[in-house]
Amino acid sequence: MKQSFLVAIGMLIPILGFAQQVSNISFKAVIADSNNRQPLPYAIVSLKSAQGKTVSQQADENGRIVIGSIFTGPYTLGVSMMGYLAYSKDVHLSSGNIDTVWQILLQPKSVRLEQMTVSGRKNLIESFGGGFQFNPDDKSINKTGTAVDLLAQVPGVSAESDDIKLKGNTARIMVNGKLLNLSGQELQNYLKGISAERIVAITVNTNPSAKYDALTGGGLIDIKLKNKYSQGFFGTIASKYETLPGTWNGLNIDYTKNKFTYSFGLTYLYRKDLYLRNNYIQNKQGNPENAVNIQRAQMPQKQEVLNPRIEINYAIDSTSYLNVAANFPLFHNRFPTILRSDNLDRQGKPSGYFLQDEKVNYNGNYYTYNLNYTRNFKQKDEQFCLGGFYTKTRFNPFNYFSRSYFSPDQEPDFGRSLLQQSNANRIYKSSQVQTDYTLPLGAERKLAFGLKASYSVIDNDNSVDLFDFATTEFNRAPLLSGSLKYRENISAAYALYTQHFKKLSYSLGLRYEYSTVRINSSTTKQAHRQDYGNLFPNATLSYKLSDFQSIDFSYARKIDRPPYDLLDPFVNISDPNNYQTGNPFLKPAYSNKLELQYTNQWTSANSIILTLAYNQTKDSYIYPITTYSPVYNHVITTNTNATDMKNLALSVIYSHKITSWWQLNSYIGLSNGYLSTDSLNNIYYKPKPYFSGSLRNTFTLSPQTLFRLTGFYNSNSYEFQAKRRGIGSVNAGIQQSLFGKRLTMNLDIYDVFKTKNYGYTINSAYYEQYAYTQIKSRYFSIALSYSFGKTLAKPEVKKLSNERIDQQ
Template identity: 25%
Template sequence: MVILLLGILLGILSVNALFAQEQAISVYVQGKLVNEKNEPMSFGTAVLYSLPDSVFTKGALADADGNFEFDAVLNGTYYVEGSYLGYSKLHSAAFSVNQSTENGHIVLPTLQMQPETVGLQEVTVTYKKPLVEMQADKMVVNVESSAIAQSGSALDVLRRSPGVTVNQQQEISLKGKQGVLVMVDDKPTQLTHEQLGVMLQSLPANTIDRVEIIANPSAKYDAAGNAGIINIRLKKNKNTGINGSASANAGYGWNPVFGTNLNLNYRNEKVNLFGNYGYTDRKRGNDNYFRRFVELPGDSLVFDQNFYQLYHNQTHTLKTGADWFVTPKTTVGVLFNGQFDLANTDIDNHIALDGFNKEGYTDVKANTDIRNNWKNTTYNLNLKHQLNPDGSALNVDLDYAAYRITENSHLNNRYLNMEQEVLPPYLLRSNNNSNVNIAAAKADYSRPLKNKAMLETGVKSSYVWIDNGIFFETQAENGIWLPDAGKNNDFRFTENINAAYVNYSQQVGKWAIQAGLRAEQTNNRGNSVTLNRTERQNYLSLFPSANVSYTLNDKNQLAFAYSRRIDRPGYTDLNPFTVYIDQFTSGRGNPFLKPQFTHSVSLSHTYADMINTSVSYSRTTDALGDMIVQSDTTRNAYQIPSNFDHFDNASVTVSAPIPVTKWWNAQLSLNGFYSRYQSVYLNQTINNSQFTGMIYLANNITLPKNFSVEVAAEYHSPLIWGIYHVKSNYSADLGISKSFGNGSNLKFSLTDVFNTNIDRITINDNNLRLNGNFKNETRVATLTYTCKFGNSQVQNARRRSTATDDERSRVKGQ
């Protein structure tokens, strides 16, 4: 309650400040950039700074004639900085905006820039980006701008991003929609949500530059991801020289966490070499309880289950590559990504049975030890070639990715009555080996056309082959381990996807138009050798997309977007093997899963480049989700991936940065969405719906002597995930940072200050009734120190996507 009152108070103050500023004078500032020959500096950069502290206010890109403009400039004194590659930065004379500004319009004298010369000294301006930026096609969360955001892991960053929800099973949703495609540097992560959770938990937040949330991707992107794309951009180093950074962090919640990271970059006129190494040693706990009811005529049984899971991950990540600038128009690059993880999971599970049990025991103590070794390597060879001076370009990527996953588990069930063993223990162990191989090639061509138009087209082909085997043994009373052939499974899967797309965009006066079409042909074959069962799927799908925006005036812009997208089942979701959590609970794959297709539309409005409001609707057919099936005979329950007939989602989102005072900035995000799942499954009707409200408020307070403080709070009302009903939840985070003159900084964070982040779920569908509380280790204090060295102006390494992006995001383990 305290944090809710704090959030309401800050929100009221923020909104009051916003409306107060609306009453202040605001003007339109216009200028022009030219070179030493008075020729326009097409697409040069102009930045507006306020005095006396040289605080970044607005940025603008000059048009083809060198003209730039800033709108909604408030009272104050400013100057403009012009910049262009190969030219020295140039500052305008200071000018003032006040009540006497004539006609609310200022035209600056032309800024004539000069070629860069050796020895010319520049004024260094420090600019801190806002935490959340609304851009034309995406929302950007600038992680480096927040001490809170830089604490913990990448998964923690997503939890704190507006509109994003991460449940205790580490499944990610966006505005209430599951099926988010998570990418790292434009490369999708082909993992189960469990494996993705492990990877994101082991990726330190302080290695992330920003997170891009793309609700309606264009045809250029793979069609996967019905809820959109979350693209995690890692930090890069900034025309010749060497630089780098090193960081170390330590934290404690229920368990300790430690991490280090080293980032290096070298560049000269012919080559750019870059590399990043990180190590994380993290223990994290998960304390859970659920009660499952089995009610039959004249008979009932209640399972009360408490289980504590302790995860210990030791993760090494390595990214290295090189770019060779063959000619001014041609660049050849190689890239290697590796992640090597040793993960131990210990589960202490106690099940109390209340009711009639013919076996004679009332308690089961189940202990499970899981040892996991995960190796993921990706190799990329790429070419970028500028074909013509007009900017036409060809990009080619060749990729190979390999996942090698081994998992050994040991399950020990003991059956008790009044603490006395009444049956021999049930001992089960398994060995699981999963080999996933992905090969892909893609080519993208772009060409600027007349009248501010752009044409993009490309092709892609990928081939995936998987060999997945699991072998079970049970221990006999004499201590001998014997094969349990009824549980063993050998599954093999192959898939070929061929795709082509075309995308056209153009600026016509106040209109901006983008339209595209993508075609994907899918051929796959799943073969369960153990069950002698083969399933094939062959289909061709078209994925249109469109985005139209219109600038009403200097303060208002409208945009409409439409897209059709697909989510294919995870590779091993199609594998019909069974994984045991305990004797009564298991999970299994489903070889009959179909892909889900989603139509999405949205309408958005942007005011003064600050306040963004959007309304969206989507309908998904054959929606992928998990079902829990309970046997009235054995009373056991198993979870199985399934298709819901329909999933509908309608949402309204409002986001605004709010400058409360000169030293206090806030970011407010409001999101409301209605979700509805409808299906008939095993002759039973499912009809779940829920309206959910989400509030996110982040406050950044600048203090003297390079200190800053952040306070962030979030709340969501009840929501649904398929058959799961999740109760309301709220949490708050605190961060303090100190910057030093040598480029280093020290940051402290405390996440989930009041330890209130708990998932409370219920299921009440047909013959299944279940209540549960799931509590992750979310209150963690972390201290992080980062230092930078070398030439701070070394240009960034190229960002590029690879050909295996979509396929890698579907790799799943057991």
């Protein structure tokens, strides 16, 4: 088995010449591409003996070569092939390796001409210290749909909830190296406006280096979009319909002539969901007649996203280009809720019920403007980048809900009835300027450094009006209304030194960030200010065990700044059992993360990445504190810096081509944590082992037909006062290519066994709640994607020079 894998990969070594001792040994070898491990036909192999005599021979169509009657002794082995770097190595042949099949891996050249790129095909997954890169240019990957659909196919990434999660933790998302300061539904809306066809790579940084922001979290996912185009007019039109119901439609057009590329994109998403939620709430304190609440809720949801995109690429010369882009997503969401809550006393007798009708209309728009300049120099790996962006987001959520109380005999209790409406106006603006420069210090060393400045502004006004049944008018509720002005300015500088040896490489990085935060709240009637500067070191060490095995170690210090919504002291009363408010006194939390990673990639389709990670966080602010407020006469939950956490996690990413027609991609993760808190008045669940896993089977029925069977499962998870039940599902689909693979059709069924239901338990000092949510999770979809285009003119093939050769 091992020998067959080695033959499939290839690595040649000598071809003997003439030595001191005559021996009728044969030299056998296989020559292959170092990226995809595919055999390379007709390479030229030469052996030069110590006496200066040379034997040359060409490999066959399978990359194999056999040279008989070879003398033992020292030789210089050389291999050459068009499109690949020349291979040279000193070897010694003896009778001891007479049966050895030598294997040689040639590294592809990446030749960059004006408007043209020639490079070797990349593996589906390529690992590095602190993460891996996912290359979706593979037939086992479905690129029909949005960026969210493609992210769901990355091992270890979950896009099932509003936030994108990496190995069970919320990840930060970047697009072309620019951080998206969005989360939840806002993030989902933005990503659903990006067509998967435009994505060329997804870089998953589980332990990012000093080059990136020092923010912690579940990791960093960088979505790299296409920025190089062939001369001509090309486009893709795609449409997806779901029985949910829902639809997604996308159009992308790229026109390249000479040095200019003009890109236009338009996507539209429409989706409706129906959630059915059942709650059982036991109040431990408070009114004895309201000891138990049994709730049933219907939550139909509607979502619309329209995202036009304009982009211009200008190739200044063969080494530099300028990119200008603008996006204008528009959102419209509706989240109505119809709730009935039956109340029981401590003896279990009915004490009445209430009906709540809630309507939330969530409108918004998101404008982003990007300008980036990149210059590559003659020297390999030398690069200068300068870029910036400006974003402005406006959201206008309108919330209306009525709560009517009734006696056990269904008599209305007007004295307790509540009618409320709220209007919010949230404006978010962010600007950033960043410059990076990579300087090679010889063939094996390089130094990267850069500067970054970002400025963010959030203005959030939330006015709440309560209906006065006596005057039949809405009146402002001062205790429930409020405004917040948030200002954040972060300046950063970093340096990253990297050095490579034959099998060993390492990098040392240091980042400095200075933060200034200003919070002005009408609720607290005071200004809150935080100023702090920190150093964030990182280090990686990589050792190459063989041509396809490596082990990597990484360390990084990170910071976790509280988001503005956890700082806003505005009181949210939409949940009748638990009011929520922010804490403007929250401080950042700091963590140290160590990661050990082993990679074995014996072919382009067969690889395994094992990662052992340890993370320690001090003064985490995510611990919820539940108290009783006499001002609001209700239970209120907020957050405080009261927790230290430790977590140990083991994960496995495994890809295996079981047969010529069966490809398996899988992820398995197991983690366990420990937490301590100085809060003694609250109940919390102690962390327990958490398991998550996913499987993706791709069956090649024919060159044009693929069948996919996928699934995921996440076990019970414990987060302080909340326990979330396990969830999983199985999906199946078939893909058919037509008209020379210009047209791609996908038929899918999601959640075949209807197991994708949500449940959680909250256990606090004041109440205990059990919730179970059912959704219409089993549905069908049909997706069509058609690619069209025409090459207008062939690019002029110029004589290559060093400045146009990107040696690997």
